[in-house]
Amino acid sequence: MKGATDLTLAIPTTSAGSTSCEMDYDRDKTRRRRTVCSRLCDQYRYVKFCLRSLTYNYFTNSGTVVDTCMEPAFWLVNHVTRYMGPLMVILVIILTSTVVSVVYICILPRCLAQETYLQLAFHLTFGHWLLVNIIFHYYKGVRTPPGYPPQIVSDTGVATICKKCIAPKPPRTHHCSICNKCILKMDHHCPWINNCVGHYNYRYFIMFCIYMWVGTLYICVSAWPLFREEFFDAQKTFDSLLAGSLFFTMLHSYNIAKQNKTDALLERVSSLSNSESAYHKAVVFQFIVCFSVLIALGVLTTWHVRLICRGETSIEKHINDSERARLKKVNVIYRNPYNFGVKENWRKLLGLYGGRSFWRHTLLPSSHPPEHDGTRWESQVTPGYVPTELA
Ligand SMILES: [Zn+2]
Numbered sequence: 001m002k003g004a005t006d007l008t009l010a011i012p013t014t015s016a017g018s019t020s021c022e023m024d025y026d027r028d029k030t031r032r033r034r035t036v037c038s039r040l041c042d043q044y045r046y047v048k049f050c051l052r053s054l055t056y057n058y059f060t061n062s063g064t065v066v067d068t069c070m071e072p073a074f075w076l077v078n079h080v081t082r083y084m085g086p087l088m089v090i091l092v093i094i095l096t097s098t099v100v101s102v103v104y105i106c107i108l109p110r111c112l113a114q115e116t117y118l119q120l121a122f123h124l125t126f127g128h129w130l131l132v133n134i135i136f137h138y139y140k141g142v143r144t145p146p147g148y149p150p151q152i153v154s155d156t157g158v159a160t161i162c163k164k165c166i167a168p169k170p171p172r173t174h175h176c177s178i179c180n181k182c183i184l185k186m187d188h189h190c191p192w193i194n195n196c197v198g199h200y201n202y203r204y205f206i207m208f209c210i211y212m213w214v215g216t217l218y219i220c221v222s223a224w225p226l227f228r229e230e231f232f233d234a235q236k237t238f239d240s241l242l243a244g245s246l247f248f249t250m251l252h253s254y255n256i257a258k259q260n261k262t263d264a265l266l267e268r269v270s271s272l273s274n275s276e277s278a279y280h281k282a283v284v285f286q287f288i289v290c291f292s293v294l295i296a297l298g299v300l301t302t303w304h305v306r307l308i309c310r311g312e313t314s315i316e317k318h319i320n321d322s323e324r325a326r327l328k329k330v331n332v333i334y335r336n337p338y339n340f341g342v343k344e345n346w347r348k349l350l351g352l353y354g355g356r357s358f359w360r361h362t363l364l365p366s367s368h369p370p371e372h373d374g375t376r377w378e379s380q381v382t383p384g385y386v387p388t389e390l391a
Pocket residue numbers: 162163164165166174175176180181182
């Protein structure tokens with residue numbers, strides 16, 4: 001005990017009452033705290049530096065930030081489109097086959113009974129010409145690869161490097177995030193053909209759209225009298241709908257169970273035979289499908305026809321529009337370098353060169369390739385064009 005008392009007495013005290021040992025301890029604690037703080041600060045600065053070095057881009061703007069934030073949504077849409085593609089192709093085949101079957105079963109017999117031989121010959125020729133072209137161009141649109149840029153760097157018109165493929169990217173080439181490939185003269189990725197629309201299959205795509213649109217218009221016009229007869233007969237429509245409904249099935253079962261054969265509604269619906277009901281539904285279904293496709297495809301085809309007349313793809317339209325707006329501010333008129341005039345633009349798209357004719361190579365199925373390989377493009381001289389970096 002004595003030793004302990006002596007030790008206590010030997011430690012000097014401060015005016016505030018704390019010992020020098022406690023002061024050393026406080027100093028150590030503060031130093032340690034500062035070290036931890038400075039380490040954390042260093043770590044924070046390091047992470048910040050890393051993030052900036054990875055993401056810093058001189059051209060970053062609000063659009064890039066929005067695109068980055070929307071990346072998960074794009075990812076979802078891309079995956080859904082990729083996996084839904086085969087189902088969409090099957091849907092197109094089923095709908096087209098159903099409509100064609102209804103034409104053969106419901107409309108042609110009516111034509112045989114009511115129209116002259118000349119009219120009948122016209123229907124058979126024109127209808128089958130459209131059908132062959134629709135099938136051919138759809139098949140080619142689905143099966144023909146849109147065109148991919150060569151992987152070897154050469155002097156064949158390489159414009160930039162794709163930052164996703166890390167490969168040379170010729171002019172008019174764009175990266176498709178659904179196919180995960182660069183596509184020559186890419187227009188868009190079409191889920192209805194489960195393929196990208198590019199340099200080698202653009203002609204098949206647009207010809208399919210045009211033939212399909214004409215086909216639906218032809219069916220709508222031909223089937224209109226029959227549709228009017230069937231659809232605007234209110235009682236037939238009501239009875240036909242009721243005959244296939246769950247309510248009617250239940251009512252029918254109830255009446256059989258009760259042996260009540262005198263139900264007025266049941267008698268009326270039963271008067272419409274199964275074949276009449278199926279015929280009515282087929283005619284109405286066919287007309288509604290064709291009319292819907294006529295409107296939707298009409299809008300899409302008009303959009304593409306207008307783009308072809310202007311010598312640009314769907315992607316280039318957005319680029320050209322923003323370039324046009326930018327140059328307008330400095331009183332410069334922008335001209336699309338790939339616009340050679342309506343006639344020449346269509347000639348290039350349809351691949352009518354080297355003696356090929358419109359009658360043989362456009363109105364009839366033809367597998368001829370486009371004029372160039374899609375890596376080099378002639379461009380119109382645009383006297384008013386000012387490159388972005390000089391503006
Ligand atoms: Zn790419």
